[in-house]
Amino acid sequence: MNGLPPRAGRCLDAHSLDAHWLAEALRLREEHWGPLEDAREVREARARARTPADRILLRARLLGERSGLAGTVRRWRRAAAATLAGALLLALLAGAGAALGALGDGSRPVNIAWSLGALLGVHAATFALWLASLGWRGSGASGLGGLWLWAARRLARGPDAALAPQALTGLLARHGALRWVLGAVANGLWLAALLASLAALLAALSTRRYGFAWETTILQPQRFVELTAALGWLPAKLGFAVPDAATVLASDGVQAPPPGAQALWASWLAGAVAVYGVAPRLAAFALCGALAWRAVRGMRLDPGLPGYAALRDRLSPPSERLGPDGGEPGPAAPRLRRPAGGAAGEGSAARGTAGPGGAAGQDGPAGMAILAGVELPADLPWPPPGLPAGVRCEPVIDTREQRSALLESLLRRQPARLLIACDARQTPDRGTLALIVELADRATAARIWLVQGEEAPRAALWRRRLAEAGLDGAAVGADAPALFAWLETGNG
Secondary structure (H helix, E strand, O other): OOOOOOHHHOOOOOOOHHHHHHHHHHHHHHHHHOOOOOHHHHHHHHHHOOOHHHHHHHHHHHHHHHHOHHHHHHHHHHHHHHHHHHHHHHHHHHHHHHHHHHHOOOOOOEEHHHHHHHHHHHHHHHHHHHHHHOOOOOOOOOHHHHHHHHHHHHOOOOOOOOHHHHHHHHHHHHOOOHHHHHHHHHHHHHHHHHHHHHHHHHHHHHHOOOOEEOOOOOOOHHHHHHHHHHHHHHHHHOOOOOOOHHHHHHOOOOOOOOOOHHHHHHHHHHHHHHHHHHHHHHHHHHHHHHHHHHHHHOOOOOOOOOOHHHHHHHHOOHHHHHOOOOOOOHHHOOOOOOOHHHHHOHHHHHHOOOOOOOOOOOOOOOOOEEEEEEOOOOOOOOOOOOOOOOOEEOOOEOOHHHHHHHHHHHHHHOOOEEEEEEOOOOOOOHHHHHHHHHHHOOOOEEEEEEOOOOOOOOHHHHHHHHHHOOOOHHHEEOOHHHHHHHHHHOOO
8 A cells, every 4th residue: 555654554454353453442442532633544544545544553553653652562472472371381381390290209199189289279179260251241340351451561661651551451351352362361371280280291291200109097998999080081082091990999098008008099190181181271271362353354444432433434535425425326316407519529628718607707818627536535636746836726625624715716616627536446426426516516617537557446337327427438538648738728
């Protein structure tokens, strides 16, 4: 895209989280500290984007790059990623440390109940709380996910830095994604910790001899037999070994365990960590990630939010607000109030005869000549190079105020020749045609200049719609030198 900052030149994606995030941050900034000067960005957005939502997003991208807010968002995102990477490293170290701590140094038998509780106790409690929180209202910003978000917010520096996390959380919460994003973070960290625990457990059991025993003062030995069988049922389906009743009863720390008992207990413990720790966290992480991705992909800009309603009106060119939007003029398409020959008739224009209002409007032998532009892109030089010195060039019409001022000026001056420049890349909707017809009716003779040339993708559509509005083929052209010559002399 010509005239756009490098990062703003990428294809605008209406579903992009970055685009919506920056738009929300800019909305909050303008809501707190007032609107930014954005005349150039508004013109770019009108020229480059077609729908009101895309114009708002593109304006936010352009203003974000110019004001530095986009850089602030990028810096906070990097800080949040660094915080998450640090949390992941801590989770890995904590998981491995928990496994090694549960096994001990091998100098005494491993207490089966305590080791299982050390490896899965906190995980089971927090996982149950997370499942229960799914039925609660709110964003779900608690647990490890909420802790990560809090830590990332603490890294914010600068007057606008707090807007980045505030905009992100507000945006995600509004689209129902915050709960799942934080859930993915929390379950992902737990998954990393449990994987580290399982890896450290297997590594330690593979390189050191450990004895296993259960100890109790008030429970009956049969309870350990039942507990071992119950917890080992599902891991056994996946190939993990489970001690039988005789092995469990013999592992009381008093009797000598039978041969192979330690290997059975090691497999049972590893299977419990894999099935009751890693597996549910992996499933929860995948579920949260999928739902978060779906919610983010379904993002739509809400035009009813404070700041967007007025902005949408400013980003809509005045001609679009004159009638229904769309490329088909339909039966109510605007038409010149005089024959097409009056719009393109050069004879009376060259002689400076009276216009539709009855006044001559002369400015020299050939009469006044004016060039006007309608919703042109900001990267188009204006006034255009090669324009004759005697031709009056009006500002590009981008606002309702500019439209009214030009129409009033044309009514007073009644020029002999009026050249209206249009962007042939845009669709000639009914409102644009109504504005062109209104301008052309103020001049003795009018022509339309398709500034992007006949090769523009909608040039043929422009010709057809202009012909339906009363401006035939002779009044429409793309040859700038010829049209400038016509403006200067009235011939051609």
